[in-house]
Amino acid sequence: MNGDTTFPMFHRIPFLPRQLLMAIIAGLGAWASTRLIEERHTRYVAERHHAAQLAVTRVLAESATLGEAAPRLFEAICEGEGWDWGGMWEVDEDAHLLRCQHVWHSSFLPLPEFERMTRQTSFPRGVGLPGRVWATGQPAWIPDVVKDENFPRAAVAQKEGLHAAFGFPILLRREVLGVMEFFSRGIRPSDGYLLSMMAEIGGKIGHFIDRRRAEQALRKAENDLVESKLSAMFQVAAGVAHELRNPLGVIRNSAYYLKTKMQDDPKIARHFEIIEEEIAASDRVIDQLVHFGRPIQLNPHPYDVHSIIKDALAVLKVPSEVKVVLQLGAPAASVLLDKDHFRRVFINLFRNALQAMDGNGELRIDTEIRAHEVHINITDTGKGISPHHLTRIFEPFFTTKAKGIGLGLAISKQIIELHRGRIDVWSKPGCGTAFRLSLPLGEERP
């Protein structure tokens, strides 16, 4: 046998017609390039899936709540995988229904009717795309929802040009917490790879929900603990304060009695004055402790704010070097308020101002009507409050004074807010402080 039989192909090549050879080469080239395109496409799709998965992981890591994560999840999946519309459904365990919580559409394609219908619909187990996913706990694919027999939103989908859809469950230990669904304008054959990837994402979202729930429960438990500790502290403080009030009253009586007996000696008289001042200061602390933490009961009536301001001023000892300027410009500033509570608010604010000025300066009180509010501005030329402290002055037990327990402004704010008012503060260290109370005018009861 010769080489002809061993290598017939090679032997015969020279005998093939030239055109046929060209055609074979061209065919081989086309086949190779198709393979190349397919390979590239597969690689591209895999990269896209990978990117979407990464994006989802990142969104879940960065979000505090599902509400915050939802729009970014839609974006990551829709934009990464080329889908036009998404919806997120949550299982309502009591009603045994799926309810739509979040929707998303690509910026080019709003689908108002489909969106409205989706938001208004709730699905029982097994019904529609979300119900189907809920029932099986598995992802589902519908190449064309318009032709699907179990798709109640088909008519609207057709009207707005939606066709392919898929959904996957948000799973936590085999329990379906919710369903995510996605729609496209094109008809698309089922993509098993995408579905299995989405099933994985559904598990990740389930874990995310579980983790956030646990964190929330922990935070609540911590808050409850702090609150119960605080409330116990207030109770003890109020109890102690209360027990001090009676003996303090006796001391006050004794001092009063002695003072009437020993009026001649100015030195002794001065000491009695000191005793009285200190008793009054202690009474204020007791008053604040007794009242704080207790619900404030309002007894509102229409009152002239100006008369309450004057009442409060009359209670205070204004040092001779302090000038008090009253510009009560608001005409007939009658406001529905609890007079006793507001008297305390004003006394507290005026006393703070006087203390900040340390016996020398100007306390300006002016009122004006702005829109449907009366504004009461209390401005002093005292030492001011540093920006760092300014943000904290309404916190209970925060104080910058050597004396005092830091409840005055906290209580004042509480009272003002119960009257649907506001208190704002501005301050410049070394120059002074201004408080503004804004109270609603009119007949609305607080």
Add this chain to the structure above:
Amino acid sequence: MMTTAQSIIKNRVLIVDDQPGMVETLADILKDRGCSVTLASDGYQAVKQVGEQSVDLVLMDIVMPGMNGLDTYRAIKHLRPQTPVVMMTGYKVDHLVKQAIHEGTLAVLQKPVDPATIVAIVLAVLRLTT
């Protein structure tokens, strides 16, 4: 038999408080202003004393162990309906205060009460009832 002086000058004050320091100091302050003061450390004692001899004014704490101020007030009113009663309270006992005022208590003073205020009220009431 009442003496003539007692029937004209009304100055008999009964102070009722479970806190000994409070009754003693108030007593001294009011005695200094010409009052004739008797003391009771609880509601039962107060009712007993009012039953034995009439007074021109009762100054009484609302929150007391045993019989509270409101019940004591009711008993005094039953015995001597004309006796004016002024109450004092350091507690937020709104229901007792409201009821006491509703039933005719002359005044309820919220503690801390300035002794000068007590003196002024007591003197005003005694003069009014003269």
